[in-house]
Amino acid sequence: MSTTEKLLEGTGRWFDDRLRTARPVRTFLRKIFPDHWSFLLGEIALYSFIILLLTGTFLTLFFQPSMTDIAYHGSYTPLDGVHMSEAYASTLNISFDVRGGLLMRQIHHWAAILFVAAIVCHLLRVFFTGAFRKPRELNWLIGVVMFTLAFTEGLFGYSLPDDLLSGTGLRILEGVLLSIPVVGTYLSFFLFGGQFPGHDIIPRLYIIHVLLIPALLLALISAHLFLMFHQKHTQMPGKGHTDTNVVGQPMYPYFMAKTGAWFFFIFGVTALLSTFAQINPIWIYGPYNPSGISAGSQPDWYMGFLEGALRMWPSWHWDVGGYTFAFNVFVPALVPLGLIMTGLAVWPFLEQWITGDRREHHVNDRPRNAPTRTALGMAGVTVYGIMWLEGANDIVARFLNISLYLTTEIARYAIFIGPVVAYWVTKRICLGLQRKDVHLLEHGVETGIIRQLPNGEYIEVTRPVDEEKQAVLEARSELPQIEAPVGDDVPAPSARGGLGKLRVSLNRVLTESIPLPHGNGHQPNGHGNGHAGEPTAVTAGEAGPESLEQADGDGSGD
Amino acid sequence: MSESQPSHGLAPEEDGGRSRAPHRVIGTPPPAQARTLLGEAPGSAEPEAPRELPAGPDNPAKASTAEKVIAACFLLSMLASIGFIAAYVGLEVHSVDATLRSNLALGLSMSVAFLAMGVGATIWVRSIMPNVEQVEERHPLAASHEEREAFAKTFKEGAEASGFVKRPLLRRTLIAASVPLAVAPLVVLRDMGPLPGTSLRHTVWRRGMRMVVYGPNTPLRAADFSIPGQMITVAPEGFTENQDVLAKAVTIIIKFAPGQLVPNTPSKPGTIMNWTVDDIVAYSKICTHVGCPVALYEQTTHHILCPCHQSTFDATNGAQVLFGPAPRPLPQLPIGVDSNGFLIATSDFHEPVGPAFWELG
Numbered sequence: 001m002s003t004t005e006k007l008l009e010g011t012g013r014w015f016d017d018r019l020r021t022a023r024p025v026r027t028f029l030r031k032i033f034p035d036h037w038s039f040l041l042g043e044i045a046l047y048s049f050i051i052l053l054l055t056g057t058f059l060t061l062f063f064q065p066s067m068t069d070i071a072y073h074g075s076y077t078p079l080d081g082v083h084m085s086e087a088y089a090s091t092l093n094i095s096f097d098v099r100g101g102l103l104m105r106q107i108h109h110w111a112a113i114l115f116v117a118a119i120v121c122h123l124l125r126v127f128f129t130g131a132f133r134k135p136r137e138l139n140w141l142i143g144v145v146m147f148t149l150a151f152t153e154g155l156f157g158y159s160l161p162d163d164l165l166s167g168t169g170l171r172i173l174e175g176v177l178l179s180i181p182v183v184g185t186y187l188s189f190f191l192f193g194g195q196f197p198g199h200d201i202i203p204r205l206y207i208i209h210v211l212l213i214p215a216l217l218l219a220l221i222s223a224h225l226f227l228m229f230h231q232k233h234t235q236m237p238g239k240g241h242t243d244t245n246v247v248g249q250p251m252y253p254y255f256m257a258k259t260g261a262w263f264f265f266i267f268g269v270t271a272l273l274s275t276f277a278q279i280n281p282i283w284i285y286g287p288y289n290p291s292g293i294s295a296g297s298q299p300d301w302y303m304g305f306l307e308g309a310l311r312m313w314p315s316w317h318w319d320v321g322g323y324t325f326a327f328n329v330f331v332p333a334l335v336p337l338g339l340i341m342t343g344l345a346v347w348p349f350l351e352q353w354i355t356g357d358r359r360e361h362h363v364n365d366r367p368r369n370a371p372t373r374t375a376l377g378m379a380g381v382t383v384y385g386i387m388w389l390e391g392a393n394d395i396v397a398r399f400l401n402i403s404l405y406l407t408t409e410i411a412r413y414a415i416f417i418g419p420v421v422a423y424w425v426t427k428r429i430c431l432g433l434q435r436k437d438v439h440l441l442e443h444g445v446e447t448g449i450i451r452q453l454p455n456g457e458y459i460e461v462t463r464p465v466d467e468e469k470q471a472v473l474e475a476r477s478e479l480p481q482i483e484a485p486v487g488d489d490v491p492a493p494s495a496r497g498g499l500g501k502l503r504v505s506l507n508r509v510l511t512e513s514i515p516l517p518h519g520n521g522h523q524p525n526g527h528g529n530g531h532a533g534e535p536t537a538v539t540a541g542e543a544g545p546e547s548l549e550q551a552d553g554d555g556s557g558d
Numbered sequence: 559m560s561e562s563q564p565s566h567g568l569a570p571e572e573d574g575g576r577s578r579a580p581h582r583v584i585g586t587p588p589p590a591q592a593r594t595l596l597g598e599a600p601g602s603a604e605p606e607a608p609r610e611l612p613a614g615p616d617n618p619a620k621a622s623t624a625e626k627v628i629a630a631c632f633l634l635s636m637l638a639s640i641g642f643i644a645a646y647v648g649l650e651v652h653s654v655d656a657t658l659r660s661n662l663a664l665g666l667s668m669s670v671a672f673l674a675m676g677v678g679a680t681i682w683v684r685s686i687m688p689n690v691e692q693v694e695e696r697h698p699l700a701a702s703h704e705e706r707e708a709f710a711k712t713f714k715e716g717a718e719a720s721g722f723v724k725r726p727l728l729r730r731t732l733i734a735a736s737v738p739l740a741v742a743p744l745v746v747l748r749d750m751g752p753l754p755g756t757s758l759r760h761t762v763w764r765r766g767m768r769m770v771v772y773g774p775n776t777p778l779r780a781a782d783f784s785i786p787g788q789m790i791t792v793a794p795e796g797f798t799e800n801q802d803v804l805a806k807a808v809t810i811i812i813k814f815a816p817g818q819l820v821p822n823t824p825s826k827p828g829t830i831m832n833w834t835v836d837d838i839v840a841y842s843k844i845c846t847h848v849g850c851p852v853a854l855y856e857q858t859t860h861h862i863l864c865p866c867h868q869s870t871f872d873a874t875n876g877a878q879v880l881f882g883p884a885p886r887p888l889p890q891l892p893i894g895v896d897s898n899g900f901l902i903a904t905s906d907f908h909e910p911v912g913p914a915f916w917e918l919g
Binding site: 030031032069075076083095096097098099100101102103106135168171172174175176178179180181182183184185186188189190191192193194195196197198200204231232240243244245246247248249250253254257258260261262263264265267268269271272274275276288289290291292293294295296297307310311313314315316317319322323324326328329332360362393394404405408 | 870
């Protein structure tokens with residue numbers, strides 16, 4: 001036994017004698033992690049968060065969360081003698097008088113941008129692949145809460161330097177709070193410690209930003225990871241991938257090395273961005289004053305959709321009995337956010353209710369195989385995207401050289417038309433892709449070889465898809481059936497009453513799909529087998545195994 | 559290996575050595591070999607369990623090349639980290655140029671240090687570690703029926719033993735005690751700020767208060783405006799450094815040519831001409847949408863534009879809203895001139911400035 005082995009042996013024994021760790025740690029080391037590029041998105045969020053903790057801690061060593069007015073006499077001479085808050089002055093000091101301070105500030109800001117972006121991408125991946133389905137609804141909810149916390153954390157963080165841009169953001173926050181019916185004025189006075197801007201908002205945001213929200217995020221991330229470990233990760237469809245196994249590489253040494261490398265890449269890329277791509281140059285914006293602003297004021301990207309909602313909403317408001325309903329502010333500021341977050345939170349349960357699917361799912365859906373969910377997701381992305389673009393409509397107008405007001409008018413229509421178009425187009429694309437899959441399964445892959453038969457007929461030779469591909473193409477969780485009443489039949493209990501009828505019609509829409517070729521041992525036969533037309537989309541109610549043959553061949557179109 | 563806790567070198571007990579560790583007399587050395595965690599104890603006669611992972615790489619030739627590349631990456635990372643420390647020690651900041659140099663050196667060395675580690679580790683996984691694919695079975699997440707029954711029983715017994723169900727007096731008083739306890743933390747937040755009162759309805763502008771140009775803080779004469787011109791931001795004299803005051807009181811003044819201003823009439827809202835001096839009109843600079851300063855002015859169209867959400871106001875016409883989400887015109891400030899010819903306010907704003915709030919009415 002070598003010295004190293006003896007040392008490891010000794011350490012292992014020391015811990016096992018006290019904690020009985022041998023067995024759980026071995027299970028941990030042998031845990032299998034499936035591979036897919038999209039599984040790395042959540043890791044980006046995780047590692048950005050770690051970068052944020054590290055750089056954020058550094059910044060707190062030098063930052064003064066104080067709104068005390070001082071005259072600046074630091075290294076940034078253009079602002080020499082200018083009155084500013086201590087918060088702003090200390091941010092200047094971090095940038096110009098602390099070695100590595102500017103780099104840390106920029107890494108912190110870039111990592112924050114990346115953090116929220118990675119959360120959004122990870123969330124979209126989980127949504128579009130149906131990875132939120134049973135048993136992962138709880139982890140989905142934790143994720144939605146973390147998403148909300150993440151951009152709130154971002155908003156509070158970039159407000160701390162008390163520069164002109166972020167102060168304007170706080171002014172908008174005050175306006176939004178004031179608009180809330182009944183309690184708004186009080187909320188604003190309590191948050192700001194009186195009238196805007198007061199002297200309390202920066203210290204208060206600071207403690208929320210460095211303690212409260214990070215602690216919550218840390219707890220929720222731990223829970224998120226624990227549940228992921230406990231329930232085991234989902235896997236993408238593939239040969240041998242089932243709902244009762246997990247196929248991949250073990251934690252030790254494979255996943256450890258890969259995820260370690262990924263952490264280094266993410267830290268490396270944020271460092272590279274912070275070296276060459278300037279972010280939030282607060283010395284150019286100047287200290288906050290309520291009278292100043294610059295054209296093209298934009299929040300960080302993740303607040304853009306709210307900014308856009310505020311821009312596009314008309315000036316509707318009511319004065320009723322001496323009180324003001326400022327619909328022009330609180331509706332766009334709070335309703336889209338509420339709708340998006342609530343919609344995300346309830347979707348897994350709504351989908352489960354509509355489909356009646358209460359099984360566990362561990363193999364992800366390919367987005368095309370859940371056309372309605374994918375289409376709804378794209379409709380949501382479109383609404384978000386239009387609001388987000390409208391949040392930069394002054395930049396868009398200048399870039400496209402069109403009228404500023406025209407961009408807003410377009411957005412006001414697009415917010416209604418866009419999602420409908422996105423829904424329809426996405427659903428057609430998904431069903432089209434499903435037809436392509438069915439075609440591949442039935443007819444095989446084109447080889448490009450044209451052969452003449454003895455009778456003079458030309459045929460194209462195809463070959464069956466390989467096993468790996470076939471497993472992917474055939475991976476489709478068939479949904480259970482909710483019986484719709486046919487004629488005078490008695491409807492199933494789940495389909496009775498108004499709610500039941502609604503459920504049945506939603507079920508029809510949600511389960512629309514192109515049926516797979518019948519039978520497990522299906523072999524592509526290499527030439528046309530007399531299908532009259534394209535396969536038709538059917539819903540779960542029509543696509544029982546016994547009806548597949550019929551549905552397969554009727555070719556009546558959608 | 560460690561899972562079954564084999565007791566090598568010791569005679570198995572009657573029940574197969576599973577029930578408990580062998581008794582040991584105090585003072586004797588621990589049976590170290592009985593609890594090996596890595597590898598088999600020397601001299602063990604038991605056959606080794608089959609390997610779960612191959613010991614060597616898939617392609618030894620490729621692996622030895624990769625080893626050199628990986629080592630080079632790690633050495634590069636090491637050099638970059640040393641470079642980072644050197645740049646920290648060697649490069650001062652305290653000026654814009656020095657800061658940029660320092661940022662470039664520190665950032666570049668840090669990026670290289672991390673990226674080279676990442677590249678090295680990736681090649682390591684791909685070329686040294688043998689490619690394996692393993693299958694792990696998933697166990698049902700739900701507990702067995704018996705376990706659930708047992709849980710239900712335990713829970714029920716606990717509830718019964720506690721008397722929580724049987725003794726409604728205890729239950730109800732406990733709930734009654736919890737409610738105010740939960741409200742208390744909310745109550746203590748009350749002192750975070752004063753009550754709004756009517757403070758949002760007033761600014762510091764008073765009759766006779768001079769307007770000073772914001773920035774240079776110099777008073778203005780009406781006669782200083784010889785030609786119609788730009789929008790000027792003014793502040794109440796004596797309050798130019800007071801952010802809390804400025805957040806409501808900051809005002810814009812614009813000089814127009816005679817006849818350009820559209821007077822207010824009972825049928826059509828417009829500029830209140832009594833509140834102007836020599837076709838100079840003053841409006842609140844705080845947008846009635848969410849409070850950004852309306853800082854953009856287009857002279858040719860007389861449009862005042864808020865850069866935040868693009869509410870547009872007509873400066874000639876009592877700052878009526880032309881476009882955007884602002885619900886009401888910018889309040890007009892009544893102005894006049896004092897005995898020295900300086901512009902003054904002749905009263906406070908006659909309506910609240912800034913964003914709408916519940917009590918605005």
